[in-house]
Amino acid sequence: MNHARQIAQQLAFTRREFLRNATGVALGSALLRPGAFAHAATPSSKRKVVVITFGGGARDQETFAPEGQENIPHLMRELIPQSAFFAQVVNRGILGHYVATASLATGVYETINNFASLPPESPTVFEYFRKDFRRPASDAWVVAPSNGFNRIGESSHRGFGPGSGARVILPKYLLSAATSGSADYGHLLRDSYETPLSAPELGGSTFELEQMERILKLSVADFRSHARTLSSPDELSVYIVRQLMRQLAPSLLWVTMHDIDIAHAGAYSLYIEGIRRTDRLCAELWKAIQSEPEYAGKTNLFILPDFGRDSDDDPGGNGFQHHRTGDALSRTTWMMALGPGVREGVVFDHRVETIDFVPTLGALMGFSPSFSPGKPIAELL
Amino acid sequence: MLPADLKPEQFSGYPPEARKLALDYLAVFQRLPLSFLPNLLREVIDYDYRFPAERKTLEKELETLRSLSAPELKEWFREFAGIQLSAKLERFDWINSPSQFVEQLSSHLWTTHQLDAFRKAATEYADRLHVAVQPDPPVLPRLGIAVIGQGVDTHEEPLFRKLRPQGAYFTGIQPDNGLQHLLDVVASRAKSAPLPYAHWYIDGGQALSHAQAITCVSYKNLEPARAALLTRIQAETTKAGAGPEALRTVMAQMRPADLGFDESGDRVLDHFQVKLLTEGSGTQIFSTSFAQWAAREALRRAQPLTLVVRFAPRQRQKPMNELLSPSHEPAELDPMGSLVDADMGAYYNWINQQRLPGSEKSLFLAWFENHKEAVAISPSMPRGTVSTSAATLPELLSWMA
Numbered sequence: 001m002n003h004a005r006q007i008a009q010q011l012a013f014t015r016r017e018f019l020r021n022a023t024g025v026a027l028g029s030a031l032l033r034p035g036a037f038a039h040a041a042t043p044s045s046k047r048k049v050v051v052i053t054f055g056g057g058a059r060d061q062e063t064f065a066p067e068g069q070e071n072i073p074h075l076m077r078e079l080i081p082q083s084a085f086f087a088q089v090v091n092r093g094i095l096g097h098y099v100a101t102a103s104l105a106t107g108v109y110e111t112i113n114n115f116a117s118l119p120p121e122s123p124t125v126f127e128y129f130r131k132d133f134r135r136p137a138s139d140a141w142v143v144a145p146s147n148g149f150n151r152i153g154e155s156s157h158r159g160f161g162p163g164s165g166a167r168v169i170l171p172k173y174l175l176s177a178a179t180s181g182s183a184d185y186g187h188l189l190r191d192s193y194e195t196p197l198s199a200p201e202l203g204g205s206t207f208e209l210e211q212m213e214r215i216l217k218l219s220v221a222d223f224r225s226h227a228r229t230l231s232s233p234d235e236l237s238v239y240i241v242r243q244l245m246r247q248l249a250p251s252l253l254w255v256t257m258h259d260i261d262i263a264h265a266g267a268y269s270l271y272i273e274g275i276r277r278t279d280r281l282c283a284e285l286w287k288a289i290q291s292e293p294e295y296a297g298k299t300n301l302f303i304l305p306d307f308g309r310d311s312d313d314d315p316g317g318n319g320f321q322h323h324r325t326g327d328a329l330s331r332t333t334w335m336m337a338l339g340p341g342v343r344e345g346v347v348f349d350h351r352v353e354t355i356d357f358v359p360t361l362g363a364l365m366g367f368s369p370s371f372s373p374g375k376p377i378a379e380l381l
Numbered sequence: 382m383l384p385a386d387l388k389p390e391q392f393s394g395y396p397p398e399a400r401k402l403a404l405d406y407l408a409v410f411q412r413l414p415l416s417f418l419p420n421l422l423r424e425v426i427d428y429d430y431r432f433p434a435e436r437k438t439l440e441k442e443l444e445t446l447r448s449l450s451a452p453e454l455k456e457w458f459r460e461f462a463g464i465q466l467s468a469k470l471e472r473f474d475w476i477n478s479p480s481q482f483v484e485q486l487s488s489h490l491w492t493t494h495q496l497d498a499f500r501k502a503a504t505e506y507a508d509r510l511h512v513a514v515q516p517d518p519p520v521l522p523r524l525g526i527a528v529i530g531q532g533v534d535t536h537e538e539p540l541f542r543k544l545r546p547q548g549a550y551f552t553g554i555q556p557d558n559g560l561q562h563l564l565d566v567v568a569s570r571a572k573s574a575p576l577p578y579a580h581w582y583i584d585g586g587q588a589l590s591h592a593q594a595i596t597c598v599s600y601k602n603l604e605p606a607r608a609a610l611l612t613r614i615q616a617e618t619t620k621a622g623a624g625p626e627a628l629r630t631v632m633a634q635m636r637p638a639d640l641g642f643d644e645s646g647d648r649v650l651d652h653f654q655v656k657l658l659t660e661g662s663g664t665q666i667f668s669t670s671f672a673q674w675a676a677r678e679a680l681r682r683a684q685p686l687t688l689v690v691r692f693a694p695r696q697r698q699k700p701m702n703e704l705l706s707p708s709h710e711p712a713e714l715d716p717m718g719s720l721v722d723a724d725m726g727a728y729y730n731w732i733n734q735q736r737l738p739g740s741e742k743s744l745f746l747a748w749f750e751n752h753k754e755a756v757a758i759s760p761s762m763p764r765g766t767v768s769t770s771a772a773t774l775p776e777l778l779s780w781m782a
Contacts, residue, residue, distance in 0.1 A: 067542065094491040111492040115625045262698075265663035266670030269721035270698055312729070315736055318677060319729055321662060326496045 005351075008332040012088030012349040015064045015334060025080060025345040047340075047365055048299040050289060051254045052282055053101055055145070055234070056261030057309045057323050057330070058275050064334070071275045074283035075336070079303070084342045084379065086335040087349040091307045095323045095330055098148045100306040100354075101256055105152060107358030107372025119151040119161075122371050125358045126166035127154055129252050132367035138215075140166035141250045143237045145258035147173060150206060157371070166254065169207045169244075171236040175227055177209050178220050216243045231277075234259040238281050242288055249294035252365075257281065263309065266321050286338065300339035300364065304357070308333050337380055352377050383471065384418050387411050394477050399428040406443045412454055413446070415471065416464035416499070417506075419486070422479040430652035432578045434684040441514045457509055460502030464495055480633050484626075516738035521574050521686050522782075523743040525734040526563055527676075527727035528691040530749045531586065532716040540720075541756045543728040544747055546765050548758030553771040556751045560589060562774045563689055563748075568592035570687045578649070579686045581679050585672035585723075586693030596683075598654060598675055600668040600693065606640040607665050610658050613639070632659040653678070667695040669719050673726035680733040690730055691750070692723035731758065744781045748774065757781050 062068040069076050093103045096114030103110045108122035126140040142153050147170065154165025212218050230236050234257045241255050260274035282303055289295045310317030311329035323330045335357070338344075341364075355374035362369040363376040387410055392403040403410070403425050410418055424431070424439050431439070449457060467489060475482035490496040530536070541550060564582065571580040571594035581596045582588065588599035613635075617628050637651035638644060640658070657678060663670035669692055676690045696712035727747040734743055745758040755774070759781035772780075 092494070096491075109494070265667055266661075266673060267663065267667050267695065267698070267718065267722050268725035269715075269718035272721065312732060318674070319732075320725075326491075326500060 005328075008088055008090055008328050008351065009349075012332070012351070015060065015087040015347075015349070025085065025347050046298055048249075048251045048295055049253070049361060049365060050285065050295075050299060050301045052285060052301070052303045053104065053254075053256045054260075054278055054282070054303055054305040055097070055257035056259060056263065056274060056278075057095075057097075057305055057307050057333075058260050058278075059309050059311070059320060059329060061312075062272060062275055062320070071272055072279040074279045075303075078283050079286060079336060079338065080345070082344050083336040083338045084344070085347045086337070086352055086377070086379075087347055088351045089304060089333045089335045089354060090351055091331050091333065091354040093354070095307045095326060097256075097258070097261065097306060098152070101144075101149065102152055104304075104306060104354050104357055105254065106155065107355045107369050107374045109355060115148065117148065117151055119154060119156045121156055123155045123157045123160040123369070124153065124165050125361055125369065126252060126254075127157075127160040127164045128358070128362060128367045128369045129365065130164060130166075131160070135251065137163070137167055138248050139250050140252040141244055141248070142166045142168045142254045142256070143241050143244070144168060144170055144256045145172065145233055145237065146170065149256060166252070167207060169212075169240055171240045172233050173206070174209060174212055174223070174240075175236060178224050178227075216240070216247050218243050232259045232274075234278060234281055238285060241285065245288060245292050245295060249292070255285070263320050264322060266318075268320065271320055289339075298340060300337060300342065302335060302337050302357070302361075304335035304354075305333040306354075307331060342380065348379050382475075383415055384413050385411050387476070391476050395426055396429040399426050402428050402440075402443075406447065409443060409446045412451075414458050414461045414464070415466055415475070416486070416502075417458060417461040419475040419479040419482040422476065423483060426477075426479060427652070430649050432649060432653075432683040433576075434578075435682050437517075438514075442510060445510065445513045457506065458502075460498065460505055464490070464499055464502065465493065481630055484629065519684075519686055519737075519739040520576070521570060523685070523734060523737060523739055524566075524570065524687045525680075525730055525743070525745045526567075526687075526689040527723070527730050527745075527747040528560065528563070528689070528750045529723035529727055529747065530716075530720045530752065531692065532694045532714070533720050533749075536717065536720060538721070540724055540749055540754055541727070541747055543725070544731060544745075544756045544758065545767075547731065548745070548756050548764060549762040549766045549768055551755045551757065551768050551770075551772060551777065552753055553769050554748065554753045554755045554777065555771060555773045556753065557773075559748065559751065559774050560691070564589060564591050564595075566775075566778060567595055567687050567689055571595055574686055576686070578683045581683070581685045581688045583672055583675045583679065583688070583690045584693065585668040585691060585695070589691075596650065596685075598650070598657070598679075600671050603654060603658065603671075606642065606654065607658060609640045610635075610665060635659050653682070667722075668693050669695045669722035669726060672723070673729055676726070676730045677733050680730070680737060684737050688730070688734070690726070692719065692726060694719040695722065744778075746774075746778065746781065 060068065063072050091100060093100060093109035094111065094114065099110050099112055099114040102112065102120040105124045106120045106122040110120050110122065112118045112121060129135060130140055144152060150168055150170060153168040154161060209220055212223065213220065226239060227236060230239065237255060237257065241253065244250060244253065257278050259277055260271060262274050263271035286301055289299050289301060307323055308330045309320050309323045310325045311327055312319045314325045314327045317325040353374060355372060356377055357374070358369045358372050359374045360377045360380055363381050387407060389404055389407060392400050395403055428436065428439065470482070470485060470489060473482050473485065490499050567580055567582060568591070571592060575594060578596050580594065582591050584599040586599070587601040588597050591597055614628065617631050635655055637655050640655055642651045657664055657671065657675050661671065661674040664674050672690055672692050676688060679685060679688060694714040694716040697715040731745045734745060742760060746755060748755040755777060757777055757780070762781060
């Protein structure tokens with residue numbers, strides 16, 4: 001067994017022990033065999049899925065390790081007891097946020113330029129979903145943080161591509177347009193923390209302000225006014241997600257959080273603030289899912305980081321600040337699954353990969369992610 | 382082009398001492414794989430601006446490589462030789478732009494899923510080199526000092542949580558004249574071991590008066606350079622076709638004169654300071670990030686015997702476009718957030734100090750400025766202990782020795 005694999009297993013083990021001690025959850029592999037879940041009665045065609053990427057990457061020591069649990073009170077106390085928790089989710093791909101999120105959304109380790117405005121090369125989960133179920137464009141949406149994510153909804157793959165995937169909303173872009181770059185809103189409008197000094201040009205079709213009024217029934221004035229009450233881009237994203245849920249109730253909704261990535265600026269306190277905010281927003285979205293009639297009782301929520309951050313021990317990195325070394329800590333994360341058919345309060349510590357996520361959604365929802373080499377996670381089927 | 386095709390005239394663009402070094406070891410370079418050599422040339426090309434410790438390390442590495450027989454060299458670089466490079470990388474001007482090559486190599490390794498193989502190759506090489514080249518022990522036990530919490534009267538969160546298990550936590554420190562005592566200690570050590578760039582004082586704000594023998598870097602002193610850099614960045618990002626890669630290339634090529642440094646200054650230190658601003662992330666805008674990164678780089682590169690780092694309050698987080706615009710308005714500060722940043726920064730200073738030779742005898746002190754709390758780490762300090770006894774900082778330092 002190689003060193004990285006050993007470290008990943010150790011991470012999973014310690015996460016499992018922390019969770020068992022802190023929340024009393026059970027160890028799944030000792031209790032269950034694959035296929036033991038009795039799925040709720042919701043037919044695949046009625047099922048809805050919401051995905052939150054716990055964005056920007058966060059390490060165990062600031063989250064699930066004992067000293068980090070104070071930063072994620074909502075995950076620890078409210079969500080984990082209701083979830084199946086996968087403690088060893090390994091990303092073997094490129095650790096840049098856009099390309100890693102694209103890999104999550106395609107089930108293929110994408111190799112596109114992280115900083116260019118390019119679509120994924122393999123079909124996305126949104127394209128599989130819409131094609132197999134003949135769903136309209138209004139049934140799959142992505143809410144994402146920065147210009148670079150504008151192409152994530154649909155791939156450049158022959159047979160899929162333009163018009164066959166998800167619509168993408170960039171709330172910061174909308175706010176920037178709504179305010180003409182006014183300083184009042186400036187603190188929300190930073191494009192990316194990985195390359196804070198420049199933003200990629202928008203490519204593909206762009207969701208514009210007039211569509212916000214028409215599709216989301218949200219006036220520019222109301223949007224601007226509400227933004228005044230928010231402290232971060234991720235709060236703005238959650239606000240837009242809630243509008244989407246109320247107005248369109250899409251069956252497949254993907255939210256990419258990003259505040260945590262302020263860590264790139266090297267200020268530890270701001271990184272911790274980002275984790276605490278993301279923790280709170282995840283719980284708010286789960287409550288929203290349970291309170292919206294279109295979602296309550298038939299929605300699975302998946303929360304997972306795209307990857308972690310560098311360890312303090314790797315001399316090639318600078319601890320929490322970046323995710324550049326490709327060490328085991330930065331590659332090994334976790335996933336939480338909630339909702340109908342999911343066994344609550346169980347931890348699974350065997351290894352799964354981030355590219356297993358789309359095949360798992362395919363198996364749950366009933367579409368065929370034929371170009372993904374990943375495997376469905378048996379414990380969720 | 383491949384290393385085997387290297388010719389002496391191709392190093393004509395190198396600074397004088399670097400060129401001489403490169404020509405001395407040209408035969409060695411010709412035997413190395415392209416996946417490795419530009420990483421080495423990155424050090425060579427900056428040889429004129431390197432600290433003595435770095436020069437010595439590089440010279441030893443080159444001499445070790447020269448001493449290897451053909452079979453030994455093959456064995457040392459077998460993993461690197463297995464890395465597949467693209468024709469584009471082979472065509473790149475890696476002789477004159479090794480840093481940019483390494484950046485592109487990094488992207489290539491990620492894209493082709495060879496990063497793990499490269500990490501393995503690099504780790505094995507470092508391990509072999511470590512065995513072959515024994516580092517010199519420091520002439521004094523190293524002393525690192527981190528002073529955190531400037532401008533904070535009270536705080537709720539416990540401090541030094543990561544450092545406490547490594548040493549003794551004191552809650553009865555008498556803070557009077559504490560900073561002056563600490564700078565006096567640095568001056569005294571500089572006098573007893575008068576080596577160049579061996580005793581440092583890094584301040585995240587305005588540097589205090591200090592002995593001339595101490596190498597000093599301060600955030601305040603670099604204000605004009607930071608303003609010049611941000612103006613340059615703004616100009617670059619508004620150019621057509623500007624992107625992250627182009628901007629990084631421009632920043633990598635910056636020299637002290639580009640940021641307004643006086644050409645009669647200390648060229649080694651000036652280059653170091655330019656790199657802090659052009660290579661560090663957040664160092665241009667947050668003083669806490671600057672102090673931590675400056676300490677990391679000083680330890681990694683200069684391997685100082687003594688390093689005092691005083692963190693200062695950073696500006697409150699503002700929008701990036703506002704932060705990147707030089708302004709005459711005084712920045713609003715965030716002392717509490719800065720305390721948290723600095724607490725983590727102190728921990729990183731200790732980790733980075735422990736990576737240097739002689740770590741088993743190293744001393745480290747972290748102090749909450751003008752307050753009673755401190756952590757002392759040394760071979761004589763029992764780990765994970767707490768003392769409520771009254772003590773001055775000089776007393777504490779004497780117990781650590």
